[in-house]
Amino acid sequence: MLSRLYTLWATxxxxxxFIPTLMGxxxxxxxxxxxxxxxxxxxxxxxxxxxxxxxxxxxxxLLSTVFSSMVTMASLVISITMVVLTLAASxxxxxxxRNFMGDLRTQLVFGIxxxxxxxxxxxxxxxxxxxxxxxxxxxxxxxxTALALINLFALLFFIHVLARxxxxxxxxxxxxxxxxxxxxxxxxxxxxxxxxxxxADDVLPADFDDCMTSLWMxxxxxxxxxxxxxxxxxxxxxxxxxxxxxxxxxxVIRNSYRADIYxxxxxxxxxxxxxxxxxxxxxxxxxxxxxxxxxxxxxxxxLRALSSGINDPFTAIAVIDRLGASxxxxxxxxxxxxxxxxxxxxxxxxxxxxxxRGFADVAFHQIRQAGATHPAVIRHMLNIIxxxxxxxxxxxxxxxxxxxxxxxxxxxxxxxxxxTDIADxxxxxxxxxxxxxxxxx
Numbered sequence: 137m138l139s140r141l142y143t144l145w146a147t148x149x150x151x152x153x154f155i156p157t158l159m160g161x162x163x164x165x166x167x168x169x170x171x172x173x174x175x176x177x178x179x180x181x182x183x184x185x186x187x188x189x190x191x192x193x194x195x196x197x198l199l200s201t202v203f204s205s206m207v208t209m210a211s212l213v214i215s216i217t218m219v220v221l222t223l224a225a226s227x228x229x230x231x232x233x234r235n236f237m238g239d240l241r242t243q244l245v246f247g248i249x250x251x252x253x254x255x256x257x258x259x260x261x262x263x264x265x266x267x268x269x270x271x272x273x274x275x276x277x278x279x280x281t282a283l284a285l286i287n288l289f290a291l292l293f294f295i296h297v298l299a300r301x302x303x304x305x306x307x308x309x310x311x312x313x314x315x316x317x318x319x320x321x322x323x324x325x326x327x328x329x330x331x332x333x334x335x336a337d338d339v340l341p342a343d344f345d346d347c348m349t350s351l352w353m354x355x356x357x358x359x360x361x362x363x364x365x366x367x368x369x370x371x372x373x374x375x376x377x378x379x380x381x382x383x384x385x386x387x388v389i390r391n392s393y394r395a396d397i398y399x400x401x402x403x404x405x406x407x408x409x410x411x412x413x414x415x416x417x418x419x420x421x422x423x424x425x426x427x428x429x430x431x432x433x434x435x436x437x438x439l440r441a442l443s444s445g446i447n448d449p450f451t452a453i454a455v456i457d458r459l460g461a462s463x464x465x466x467x468x469x470x471x472x473x474x475x476x477x478x479x480x481x482x483x484x485x486x487x488x489x490x491x492x493r494g495f496a497d498v499a500f501h502q503i504r505q506a507g508a509t510h511p512a513v514i515r516h517m518l519n520i521i522x523x524x525x526x527x528x529x530x531x532x533x534x535x536x537x538x539x540x541x542x543x544x545x546x547x548x549x550x551x552x553x554x555x556t557d558i559a560d561x562x563x564x565x566x567x568x569x570x571x572x573x574x575x576x577x
Contacts, residue, residue: 143361146422150238152246159247160254167258170276195277196263202284203256209291210249216298224302227446229436235310236301245294252283304451308437312458315430318423319462323469330468330529333491334475339483340379341398348379349400351408352391355417359386361425363414364485368476370410371484376402378411383488384425388417427466428490431498434459442506442513449510452503456513459499460520466495467527493536500540504547511557514548518564525571534572541568 148154190198221233236242259276300306341347359382371378382393395411397403423430434455441451472489500517507513521541528534545565552558 143416143418143422143424146424147418150234152237152243155240155243156247156250159244159251163251163254164258166251166279167255167276170279171259171262171273174273174275190272192263192272195272195274196260198277199256199260199263199280202280203253203260205284206249206252206256206287209287210253213245213249213291213294216295220298220302224307227302227440228304228307229433229440231433231436232307232311235307235314235433238314239297239301239310241297242294245290245297248283248287248290252280252287255283256280304437304441304448305454308434308451308454308458311430311433311437312462314423315427315434315458315462316465318427318430319465319469322425322427323466323471325470330470332530332532333471333473333489339475340377340486344377344379344396344398347400348396348398349403350394350396351403351411352394353382353388353412353415353417354390355412355415356388356390357417357419358421359384359388359415360418360422361416362487363416364476364487366414367411368478368484370407370414372478372482374402374404374407376407377483378485380485380487383490385421385429425472428495428498431459431462431495434462435498435502438503439506442503442510449507449513452507452510452513453516456503456516456520459503460524463492463495463499464524464527466492467524467529467533492530492533493539496536496540500544504540504544508547508551509553511548511552511554511561514544514551514561515564517544518548518561518568522564522568522571525568525573528572538569538572541565541572 221236224232224236259273259280262273262276301310361384362380367378377398379396379398381395382388386393397407421429438452438455440446441448441455471492474487474489475483476485476487478484503513504517507517518541521537521544524537525534528537542565545561548561549558552561
C-alpha cells in the first residue's frame with residue numbers, strides 16, 4: 137500500500153496542475169472569507185487600517201485592472217516557459233521537463249497566478265453597479281491589490297528560477313538531488329559491513345521448475361511499483377511460492393513477463409487477480425522503486441553533451457562526478473532484497489532487483505560508448521573508479537569496478553587520436569587497478 141501511495145504522490149508531485157489546483161480552490165475560500173470579514177468592518181475604519189476606501193466603481197475598476205493584468209502576466213509566463221523548456225529539452229534532454237514540472241517553486245508561481253485570477257473574478261461578481269458605498273468590500277479589494285503585488289515579485293522570482301534551470305550545472309545538481317532522494321528512500325540501511333545478497337537460485341525448491349505454473353501478466357506498461365509485503369501475505373495465505381520474472385522499471389508487454397507459482401496445483405483463479413493487484417503498472421517509469429530511472433536522467437545529460445551537435449565534454453565530466461558520488465553512496469547501502477519470507481521464515485516471494493553491477497552499467501556503459509573519442513572523458517571515468525575504491529565493501533563491487541575500468545580503458549585506447557592520450561589513459565587505468573588493490577596486468 138505504501139508503494140502505491142508513494143507512486144501516486146510521485147505522479148502528483150511532478151504534475152503542474154496539482155498544487156495550482158489546490159491554490160485555486162484556496163482562492164475560493166479566501167474570497168469567501170474576505171467578503172465575510174468585510175461585513176463586520178465599518179467603513180469608517182477602512183482608512184484607519186490602510187484599506188481600500190473608494191466607492192464601488194473605483195473598486196470594480198481596480199480589480200478589473202488586476203484581473204486583466206494577471207491574465208496577461210500568466211500568458212507571458214506560459215509563453216516564456218514553453219520557449220525555455222524547448223531550449224532545455226534540446227540541450228539537456230526532454231526528460232528534464234519532468235524535473236522542471238516537479239519543482240515546487242514552479243508550481244507555486246503558477247498557483248499564485250491562478251489563485252489571483254480566480255480571487256479577482258469572484259470578488260468582481262459582488263461589485264454590481266447598484267452597490268452602496270457602505271457595502272463595498274474594502275478588505276477583499278485590498279487583498280486583491282496585495283495579491284497583485286505578490287504576483288509581481290513572483291514573476292521576478294520565476295524568471296530567476298527559469299534562467300538558472302537551463303544552466304547545465306543547475307540541472308545536473310537538481311537531477312542528482314532527485315537521485316540521492318531515491319537512493320535514501322529505497323535503500324535506507326547503511327553500514328561498513330555489508331553482506332552479499334541471497335541469490336534466488338539458492339532458496340528455491342529443487343523441483344521448482346518442474347512443479348511450477350506460469351501466470352502471464354495481462355497488463356501492459358511500465359512496472360512502477362511492486363508491493364512485496366502484500367505478495368508475501370498472499371503467498372502465505374495460499375501456501376505457495378511466487379517468483380517474479382520482472383522488477384520495477386521493466387516494460388511489460390501483455391503475455392510477455394510472467395510470475396511463476398509453486399506448486400502449480402495450488403494456483404486458484406482469485407490468486408491471479410490478487411497477484412496482479414499488488415503490481416502497479418503505468419504509462420511511465422517513476423523513481424519510487426527504480427533507482428536506475430533516476431540515474432538515466434543524469435546519463436542522458438552526458439549523452440546530449442557528447443553528441444556531435446553540442447560537443448561539450450565538460451558537462452559530461454560534471455555528470456560523471458555526480459554519478460560517481462551516487463555509486464559511492466550505493467556501495468555503502470544494503471541493496472534491495474530478492475528473497476522475501478513470511479513471519480515463520482518460509483520463503484514466499486522471489487523477485488528480481490538491480491545489483492551494483494547493474495547500477496555501474498547504467499552509469500558507465502553509454503557514456504563510455506559516446507565518449508570513446510574524448511580522452512578527457514575516458515580519463516575522468518577512470519579517475520572516478522579509482523576514487524570509488526575506498527568505498528568498496530563487497531568483492532562483487534570490486535569486480536564490477538575492475539571490469540568497467542578495463543572496458544573503459546580499452547575504448548579509450550581505440551578512440552584516442554594521439555599516442556600521448558593513450559599513454560595518459562594507460563596511466564589512469566593502472567592507477568585505478570592499483571587503488572582497487574589488484575596487481576597490474
